[in-house]
Amino acid sequence: MPRTLTTLSFAAFCGYRRSAYLDYATLRLGSARAGRIVVDATFADLAREWGRVISSESPAAAAWRFLTSRTDQAARAGREPERAGGHRPGLSARHADALSLVHCLRLSTDEAADLIGVPRTRLVADLRAAERRLTP
Numbered sequence: 794m795p796r797t798l799t800t801l802s803f804a805a806f807c808g809y810r811r812s813a814y815l816d817y818a819t820l821r822l823g824s825a826r827a828g829r830i831v832v833d834a835t836f837a838d839l840a841r842e843w844g845r846v847i848s849s850e851s852p853a854a855a856a857w858r859f860l861t862s863r864t865d866q867a868a869r870a871g872r873e874p875e876r877a878g879g880h881r882p883g884l885s886a887r888h889a890d891a892l893s894l895v896h897c898l899r900l901s902t903d904e905a906a907d908l909i910g911v912p913r914t915r916l917v918a919d920l921r922a923a924e925r926r927l928t929p
Contacts, residue, residue: 854910
């Protein structure tokens with residue numbers, strides 16, 4: 794892909810995802826400032842790896858892994874304590890993310906699946922599994 798198209802595709806991707814990424818990181822970390830730091834670092838990582846990301850099977854899934862890795866790293870480093878919207882004990886990261894995106898951030902299942910780069914059926918299955926684990 795020519796450099797100009799690569800730059801444009803990266804800018805479009807970031808513009809399309811930034812708000813949802815900020816909402817997710819802020820929810821997980823409990824601070825808008827910490828969320829911005831994580832998202833900015835994620836986009837810097839993506840910029841360095843954009844050629845590989847854009848040529849992957851699912852650029853959205855690859856980018857989501859960058860975001861969740863950065864968010865997990867910030868949570869472990871103790872920049873901010875994780876809040877109720879963070880990963881809950883007893884839930885896998887996938888299940889917790891599905892629950893957070895749909896129930897806390899109020900994304901539709903289609904929007905959440907698109908954001909993390911998975912088929913809607915997988916997101917719905919992860920969401921239902923999380924709901925079952927949390928139901929007494």
